[in-house]
Amino acid sequence: MEDTPILASPLAQTISLWIAALLTLMIFSFLYKDNPAYKFAEHLFVGVSAAYWMTVGFWTTLIPNLMAKLFPSRMGTIFPVAVGNRAEYFYIVPLVFGILLLTRLYSRLAWLSRWAMAFIIGFAAGTNFTRYLQSDFVTQIHSTMIPLYEPTGNIMTAVGRIFSNLVVVIGVVCALIYFYFSKPHEGSFGKAARVGIWVLMAAFGASFGYTVMARVSLLTGRMSFLITWVQSIF
Amino acid sequence: MKRSIPLLITFLVGVALIVAMFIPHWPFDVLNQNFSVFYDIIAVFAFILGGGNLLKVHIRKVQRKGGDWKYSLVTIIGFFLVLGAGLLKIGVPGGWSGDYQATGSLFKYLYDSAFQPLQATMFSLLAFFVASASYRAFRAKTREATILLVAAFIILLRPTPLGYYLTFWLPEPLQFLHVPNLSTWILSVPNMAGQRAIMIGIALGIVSTSLRLILGIERSYLGSEGKG
Structure with missing residues (x-):
């Protein structure tokens, strides 16, 4: 055994x-x-x-x-x-950069850590440049270009879909207008920006609701752990 | 040396990775893969730097007997206890060849009895602060605050029995107002529209900042000597 x-x-x-x-x-x-x-x-x-x-x-x-x-x-x-x-001896490169990063702990040599920081910054900039352009810019615009009318059997469902698709398209455009600060938010532009704020508020409300739920579920987890502990005593 | 070499490194690494996206062939594909591993390795050194800096600050505090220095001692002891247990694989079944977080190891034991409960409780504490923030946010003084309140309230009601019983009696044509359906709609329509606009904005910001970094226009990461 x-x-x-x-x-x-x-x-x-x-x-x-x-x-x-x-x-x-x-x-x-x-x-x-x-x-x-x-x-x-x-x-x-x-x-x-x-x-x-x-x-x-x-x-x-x-x-x-x-x-x-x-x-x-x-x-x-x-x-x-x-x-x-x-x-594979070319792995000396990250080792050297890693050691250079640690020179930050010694004020006299701290400037050497910039070389390692430069690699980190260059890597992040190079990868994020294409990644965000592809997944968060092009893809999101592509996903917003949706047909407003999709034929379905039920008239109520069709009306509902048209309404939802309109909210998505108008919501995205108006929220983007709100983020455009090179022109004063006045007149019809200002009204569109105002609608954009409402859409953003709905999004923040949903995120807020989810955050509250996540934290409360963590709290109930800790409470149930404490109950297990108390039960183990008796 | 202090300024031009870091700028050159940032430029070369950034450009190589952008080119690798458009020419995914040798040598750029290999560079892309290797840089990714190099980045992970340097990130671990950043953790070591963080640990070293933490020790430096707390040891100095203990030496000078600064305010609350006894708690700094707790940090130092906790740090060395976990680090020693993990690096030396204390109690790992199978010795050096065993998994560092195997059941029965001191590292796993410390994780279960200290790290995990401390982390979970620290985050669960935020539930109370979120509750206090809710109180402030849920005072519908303006139209915008009302929209936020209504959206959050419907999302919060969804998983509760109250959310179901409030609207289950609605007739078939008004089923879209049933709280679970309404909550799904808020998440997949106005929430998505808002998140999408935010994502597009963030993407534009990241792209322009990345370009500024690669071209050496943005130099704040070099510190005060990066100016000019």
Whole structure:
């Protein structure tokens, strides 16, 4: 029979549940007012989350995509898939850029980090230029150019569709007019901009409703966790 | 060196990626793939930089015994505990060849008992702040605020039994006013129109900013020495 790891044992799991419950209560204590228990949990969260994402990045990106490419024969048991592969020395480039980025921690050499920043900025600009032009500009305009009338069997459905399609087309045009600031929002242009604001308000309202629902569902999740914890005590 | 090399790097990388879009053949396709991996690797170094900076700030605070320095100690201990557990694969079944977040490892244990509950609770706390924001937003003083209120209210009512019982009795020709149907309509018509206009606006902004960056007109990322 295989031994259960010590941290997966029932006792360790009970301790884990208690730590999680106490930390949850510490965070909720902020609802009363800022207090030492909340500050403790908040500072712990900052440290733990920074280390968590560093570790994830190390094992999921640095080891397989950098170390395993540069030193495949030295990966041994850490990343055995790479052993036997040929070294790809051009991966020195991101390593150098990465180290240059870390020079930001030393004020005398901090200017060198701009080289790495320049790569990041250049990559983001180059990819976003085409990506947004394609998916968010051309595609969205294309999707807005819809036939207003689509023949269907039911007259009510047809009228409904015409109305909805009109709202989409007029809504997009008016909202875009609202974003156009090179001309004063006066006269018929101003009226169209006003309709644009209404469309945007409906969109913000829908987004707001969704955000509230998401947060409340997270809250109910934490509450049900606390109930599980209380039930485990009795 | 301090200004021209970063500008040249940004220009070359940006142009290479734009060209790769129009000429998806050697060498641009390979450059595109490699740059993407390079970007991921440098992003991890950015995480390391963030961690290093966090430590620098908190260690300095502890050394100087600044305000709330004891909490900085909590941050430092939490940071090293999780980092050590993850990098050294403490308790991982199978040792170095095992998965760093396997069940039974200290890293997974710390994730379950500290990181996950802290993160979820921190975000759930926002429900209360959103409730207070709702109170302010839901005072229909103007026509615009009323539209926002009505849209949000219908979306919020949708998953609740109240949303169903309020309008289930409506006759067939008025079924489009049934709260679930109305909510779907708001999401797929006026919401989509608004989101679409916003997306088009954002895309135009990103395209123009990208061009300014690639051509070296926008230099704020170089700091104060980037001016001029």
